[in-house]
Amino acid sequence: MTGLRIDGLGFSYGAKRALENVSFEVEQGAFCALLGPNGAGKSTLFALLTRLFTTREGRISVAGHDIASNPRQALARIGVVFQQQTLDLDLSVRRNLRYFAALHGLAGRAAEMRIEAALERMAMRERADELARDLNGGHRRRTEIARALVHQPAVLLLDEPTVGLDAEARRAITTHVHDLCAGDGLTALWATHLTDEVWPEDRLVILHRGCVLADGITREIAGQEGLTERFLSLTGAPA
Amino acid sequence: MRPLLIALAAIVTREALRFARQRSRFVSALVRPLVWLVVFAAGFRAALGLSIIPPYQTYITYETYIVPGLCGMILLFNGMQSSLSLVYDREMGSMRLLLTSPLPRWWLLFAKILAGTAVSVLQCYAFLGIAAAMGIKMPVMGYFYVLPALILGGVMLGALGVALSSFISQMENFAGVMNFVIFPTFFMSTALYPLWRMAESSMLLRDICAVNPFSHAVELIRFALYGQFNGMALLWTALASLVFLALALWGYDPGRGLMQRRG
Numbered sequence: 396m397t398g399l400r401i402d403g404l405g406f407s408y409g410a411k412r413a414l415e416n417v418s419f420e421v422e423q424g425a426f427c428a429l430l431g432p433n434g435a436g437k438s439t440l441f442a443l444l445t446r447l448f449t450t451r452e453g454r455i456s457v458a459g460h461d462i463a464s465n466p467r468q469a470l471a472r473i474g475v476v477f478q479q480q481t482l483d484l485d486l487s488v489r490r491n492l493r494y495f496a497a498l499h500g501l502a503g504r505a506a507e508m509r510i511e512a513a514l515e516r517m518a519m520r521e522r523a524d525e526l527a528r529d530l531n532g533g534h535r536r537r538t539e540i541a542r543a544l545v546h547q548p549a550v551l552l553l554d555e556p557t558v559g560l561d562a563e564a565r566r567a568i569t570t571h572v573h574d575l576c577a578g579d580g581l582t583a584l585w586a587t588h589l590t591d592e593v594w595p596e597d598r599l600v601i602l603h604r605g606c607v608l609a610d611g612i613t614r615e616i617a618g619q620e621g622l623t624e625r626f627l628s629l630t631g632a633p634a
Numbered sequence: 635m636r637p638l639l640i641a642l643a644a645i646v647t648r649e650a651l652r653f654a655r656q657r658s659r660f661v662s663a664l665v666r667p668l669v670w671l672v673v674f675a676a677g678f679r680a681a682l683g684l685s686i687i688p689p690y691q692t693y694i695t696y697e698t699y700i701v702p703g704l705c706g707m708i709l710l711f712n713g714m715q716s717s718l719s720l721v722y723d724r725e726m727g728s729m730r731l732l733l734t735s736p737l738p739r740w741w742l743l744f745a746k747i748l749a750g751t752a753v754s755v756l757q758c759y760a761f762l763g764i765a766a767a768m769g770i771k772m773p774v775m776g777y778f779y780v781l782p783a784l785i786l787g788g789v790m791l792g793a794l795g796v797a798l799s800s801f802i803s804q805m806e807n808f809a810g811v812m813n814f815v816i817f818p819t820f821f822m823s824t825a826l827y828p829l830w831r832m833a834e835s836s837m838l839l840r841d842i843c844a845v846n847p848f849s850h851a852v853e854l855i856r857f858a859l860y861g862q863f864n865g866m867a868l869l870w871t872a873l874a875s876l877v878f879l880a881l882a883l884w885g886y887d888p889g890r891g892l893m894q895r896r897g
Contacts, residue, residue, distance in 0.1 A: 447734070481728045499737075
């Protein structure tokens with residue numbers, strides 16, 4: 396079954412083309428890295444996937460729901476972690492999750508159980524009553540991922556979720572999300588410009604200047620030269 | 635229906651919590667109309683005579699006249715303040731979080747407006763309480779009747795704020811809102827002077843005041859405070875609310891709205 400399907404997607408900001416005929420599919424339970432240098436169109440793609448923008452060029456389907464014709468069903472199946480930090484710092488971890496659950500129409504016991512489960516999955520239960528302000532960057536990110544899991548989405552979208560984190564926190568978050576895919580059948584689309592966050596068995600889509608340059612299994616795309624070299628040679632960026 | 639109410643309750647609670655944390659915001663929102671009431675009205679009382687006009691049945695002091703207008707001022711400033719916080723929310727990303735909810739977008743925006751209105755209405759009551767303590771009292775039942783009028787006025791101005799926020803691309807542009815929205819809206823209305831007073835100086839000004847929806851919100855509040863119903867004011871305020879709500883929704887439409895223009 397397909398978790399996420401993008402077909403012939405195009406988008407322009409006025410005269411400037413941001414995405415050109417972008418197509419790829421991510422199977423359910425797969426971790427797919429969306430690798431691209433800054434300005435490749437990753438954030439535009441995320442804005443289209445979360446319906447902050449809409450386009451007439453191409454289609455997006457989330458767990459079988461077309462985002463143009465069934466936006467609410469599609470959005471209900473998506474969990475998002477934005478590049479910017481979007482926690483309410485003056486609320487506790489649990490209250491942040493509760494607010495988000497309510498935005499999805501969940502409250503009461505059902506919501507509490509899901510919140511506990513999401514916190515458990517991200518190993519954040521013991522910090523649930525701390526203020527978001529008192530958490531370090533890594534734990535704030537984990538809180539945001541836990542929040543994105545509360546409504547039990549089929550697809551998790553993460554837009555450069557490790558920005559501003561130290562090496563250890565980056566590795567921990569990357570490992571956590573890989574585990575979610577392997578253990579719970581969650582589909583993840585992980586946008587990044589850092590090649591070391593991509594594992595050899597991951598699905599990989601390389602985006603450059605709005606176009607898909609490569610699509611496949613990381614190990615195969617990387618070949619003998621290694622992913623970093625391959626990425627730099629494909630995107631023409633200086634090594 | 636239940637998911638919609640859950641989201642509404644959460645959005646209102648969040649706004650209330652945020653407001654409770656910002657005591658200075660509460661104080662400054664109260665100080666502004668009180669300064670007008672104490673300083674401005676005292677100076678004007680001598681200069682401005684008021685005739686008996688509905689809903690008043692006797693001569694009134696100028697302080698009494700401007701109390702409803704100052705309630706309108708609280709609603710107006712708060713509506714614009716929530717517009718500012720929406721621009722801030724958008725820059726900080728929490729607006730994105732709201733807009734990726736699977737609930738209908740019109741409902742989410744409406745809930746945001748209602749949340750702001752709840753805070754405004756509380757401030758209006760605090761202001762009316764202080765005014766009463768200073769001796770500017772309304773009929774007791776007026777304090778009950780005024781509630782729906784304050785809510786409708788708050789929704790109208792809150793919707794205007796949300797609509798404006800979708801056209802303001804950056805926080806810095808907010809000064810423009812002060813100059814081009816708040817001041818003209820307030821001064822060219824019946825908040826400070828009755829229409830016939832305006833007519834004495836300029837018929838054009840009087841006409842502008844008469845069509846300004848803010849005037850109608852103020853009159854709705856004024857009549858309600860005296861237990862009277864002003865159908866025309868209600869009609870205008872409700873109509874303007876619908877127009878501003880439609881504009882707000884259009885502004886945040888993913889197909890054409892601000893999110894797209896900004897990239």
